[in-house]
Amino acid sequence: xxxxxxxxxxxxxxxxxxxxxxxxxxxxxxxxxxxxxxxxxxxxxxxxxxxxxxxxxxxxxxxxxxxxxxxxxxxxxxxxxxxxxxxxxxxxxxxxxxxxxxxxxxx
Amino acid sequence: xxxxxxxxxxxxxxxxxxxxxxxxxxxxxxxxxxxxxxxxxxxxxxxxxxxxxxxxxxxxxxxxxxxxxxxxxxxxxxxxxxxxxxxxxxxxxxxxxxxxxxxxxxxxxxxxxxxx
Numbered sequence: 001x002x003x004x005x006x007x008x009x010x011x012x013x014x015x016x017x018x019x020x021x022x023x024x025x026x027x028x029x030x031x032x033x034x035x036x037x038x039x040x041x042x043x044x045x046x047x048x049x050x051x052x053x054x055x056x057x058x059x060x061x062x063x064x065x066x067x068x069x070x071x072x073x074x075x076x077x078x079x080x081x082x083x084x085x086x087x088x089x090x091x092x093x094x095x096x097x098x099x100x101x102x103x104x105x106x107x
Numbered sequence: 108x109x110x111x112x113x114x115x116x117x118x119x120x121x122x123x124x125x126x127x128x129x130x131x132x133x134x135x136x137x138x139x140x141x142x143x144x145x146x147x148x149x150x151x152x153x154x155x156x157x158x159x160x161x162x163x164x165x166x167x168x169x170x171x172x173x174x175x176x177x178x179x180x181x182x183x184x185x186x187x188x189x190x191x192x193x194x195x196x197x198x199x200x201x202x203x204x205x206x207x208x209x210x211x212x213x214x215x216x217x218x219x220x221x222x223x
Contacts, residue, residue, distance in 0.1 A: 034211060044150065044197065044214040086149055093138075093163050093204040095212055097149035 002027040004089050006098035013077050014106050021072040021101045023061075023087030032090040033070040035061055036097075039083045047085070048072070057081070077105045109134060111215035113198050119221045122188060128218045130181040130198030138204040139181040140212060141173060142197040150197055150214075156181060157204045188222045195219050 003026040013019050025031055035047040048056055050063040050070060061072045070087060082105045087098040111132045120126050130139065138157050142150035154173045155163035161173065170192075172184040181198055199212040 032210065036214075043216040046211055046213065049211055084147075090210050090212075093155050093157070094152055095140075100147075100149055102147070 002031075002089050002091055002096050004087050004096050004098035006085075006087055006101050008101045009099065010102050010104070012104045012106060015079055016076050019074050019077040019081070019103065019105075021085050021087075021103065023070045023072065023098060025068050025070065025087075025089050027068075027089055027091065029091065031063070031065075031070075033061075033063060034088045034090065034095075035059070035070075035072050036086045036088055037083050038086070044086070077103075079105045079107055081105050111198055111200055111213055113196075113215035113218050115218055116216070117219045117221075119223065120185065120188065121223050122190075124188075125184070125186045127185065128183040128196055128198075128220075130183075130215055131179055132200040132213075133179055134200065134202075134213070135178075136200035136202050136213075137178060138201045138210075139175065140199040140201075141171075141181070141183050142199065142214075144195045144197055144217070154183075155204065162204065185220075188220075190222050193220055193222045 005024045033050040037047045038044045048061050059074045084100050086100045089096045114129045141153040144150045152165050153167045156175045159175045170187045174182040195217040197217045198215040201212045
């Protein structure tokens with residue numbers, strides 16, 4: 001069975017500092033991974049998908065199959081990045097979410 | 108229209124009431140989903156519809172009854188709910204359910220349900 005682990009429940013950084021949100025997965029097949037973000041009082045939004053290798057709002061994420069990781073990174077955090085971030089794995093009709101990391105960017 | 112919409116935004120109901128949640132998308136997506144989300148927790152999958160047919164029921168109690176009248180609409184009928192069913196109910200859609208491009212899900216804003 002697939003599993004997604006986000007080891008940090010809370011992460012606090014200062015504005016302008018680099019930020020890395022960790023995500024590890026367990027899946028026997030070829031994974032399809034996403035990062036979703038949920039800002040306060042807003043809907044859950046797709047932030048990144050690993051297959052497109054894009055950068056959105058300055059965030060990037062690289063799939064490392066050897067380490068089974070899909071960490072989310074941003075070199076310079078902004079206050080508006082404060083939100084709940086979920087890593088998710090898609091397989092066979094279902095999306096398995098990690099427990100989420102609440103990121104706070106302090107001024 | 109590139110959004111998933113949900114009505115109502117808020118719903119308060121008693122344990123003997125019958126109510127329905129509605130979800131709509133006009134993106135031509137053929138897969139639709141219901142999730143339950145408690146505060147500060149990830150969404151929990153309840154049901155998956157693919158091409159208007161129920162594909163997955165994650166052992167959800169029968170007091171929750173999904174319905175997919177057409178490819179754009181998804182309903183969740185509620186009856187005899189319990190206070191512990193109070194949560195944010197999210198609807199999502201995707202182009203298709205299989206892995207590969209097009210399986211990313213787009214979420215609605217949710218219905219905040221309170222059961223008294």
